[in-house]
Amino acid sequence: MSSNYLDFFNLNDDPFRLTPDIDYYYNSPEHSTALLSLEYCFKEKEGFCILTGEPGTGKTTLMRLFVEKWKDRAEIALIMTPRLSPEEFFLAVLEDFKIPFLSTSKNDLLKAFRDFLLMHAANDRRVAIIVDEAQQLPDSTLEELRLLSNLETEKEKLLQIILIGQPELGTKLASPSLRQLNQRITVRVKLEPLNREETADYIGIRLLRAGNSGPLNQKAKDLIFEMSGGKPRKINMIATRALMSAFLDESKEVTVTHVRKGAADVLAQEKNEREDAPPRGRRKKGGLFSANPRKISSPARTVAMVMGALVLVAAGWIGYYFDFGSNRPAASGQTPPERANAVALPSPGNPAALAAGRISSGRQPVQAARSSASRP
Known part of the structure; x- marks a missing residue:
C-alpha cells in the first residue's frame, strides 16, 4: 500500500497484508x-x-x-x-x-x-x-x-x-x-474458520495494531464475515479492497458498499484463477490440440485447412507422376500391350480432367509402381 493510502486512514502499517506476520497474530x-x-x-x-x-x-x-x-x-x-x-x-x-x-x-x-x-x-x-x-x-x-x-x-x-x-x-x-x-x-x-464475533474482533485488533481501529463499522465487519466465511486470509483480501474502495471515494469510513465492491473484486479474481487453471493432464481451451476439436481457434483452424489442402494436392501430383511416368509409351505412337485395353488418360497439359476425377482407373498402376519401387 502507498503511504498516501495509509496516511489517509491514519495507519502506521498495512493491517491486512497476506504474508504470515506473528505481530498480527490473533489468538482465537x-x-x-x-x-x-x-x-x-x-x-x-x-x-x-x-x-x-x-x-x-x-x-x-x-x-x-x-x-x-x-x-x-x-x-x-x-x-x-x-x-x-x-x-x-x-x-x-x-x-x-x-x-x-x-x-x-x-x-x-x-x-x-x-x-x-x-x-x-x-x-x-x-x-x-x-x-x-x-x-x-x-x-x-x-x-x-x-x-x-x-x-x-x-x-x-x-x-x-x-x-x-x-x-x-x-x-x-x-x-x-x-x-x-x-x-x-x-x-x-x-x-476451523472464525465465527462472526471472532471475525469482527480479528479485524478490530489488526486495525488497532496498525494505528487506527475505527475505519470499518460493525455492519461492514459483519458483511466481511459473510463474504469470507471467517477464513483469515480471505478476510484480509476483502478488507484491503474495501479500504481501497473507501480511499478512492475519499471516505474515512468503510461502509457495506465498499465491502461489496471489495468482495466482488476478490470473487472475480478467484473465478479467473479457477478458469485459467486447466484440468490436470489437459491443455487449456482454445489451443491447437484442445481436447474438443470444435473449440480450435479460427487462426489455427485456417492453418490446418490450408496444410491439409496442400497435402492432398501434393499426393495427387505424386500419384500422377508415377502413373503417367511409369506407363508412358516407349516410342511415339506405340501403345504397350498391357495398356491396349486401358481407359484413355488425360495428358499432363489437361488439369481439368484431373479435377473432374476421370483418372480413377489409374489407381492400380500407381499402386503397382509403388510396389515395384519398394522391391529390392
Missing part, C-alpha cells in the same frame, strides 16, 4: 488450543503431531509463532518444500540442522543424525522436524519420517515431528499403506 480460542497442543506435544516428547485446516485459516502463522517461541530452546528443521524423495528429504533435514557429513552412505548419515540427537538430548534441548504443506509429502517420504521417529532411548523420543497441512493430509494418513505411521500420531489438531 481455536488458535490458542492449537498452540497449546503443539507445545504439549513438544514438552512431553510425544513424537508425532499433526495440525490441519482449510487453506487460509492461519496454519502457517501459527507455525511461525510456535517456532519463534521455541527457537532458543530447541533445534528445529523447517521444511517448506515437501515434494521430496526420501533421500532428498533426509539430506534437506541434515542441511537445515547444519549437521556435517562426509559420506552420503545412508548408514553414515543415520549415525551422524543419531549422534546429533543424543548430544542435544543430553543438554535437554528438543529436536524437531516441522513440515508445512505436508499433504504434498510422497508416501515413501512419510514412511521415511516414521523410520526416523524410531530413533529413541529407552525412556524418551529423541525426535519430535510436526506435520502441518490441509485436510487431505488426514485422508492420506488414513490410507492402509500408512497405518503404522497413523497409529503413532498422538496429538491431532484442526483449525
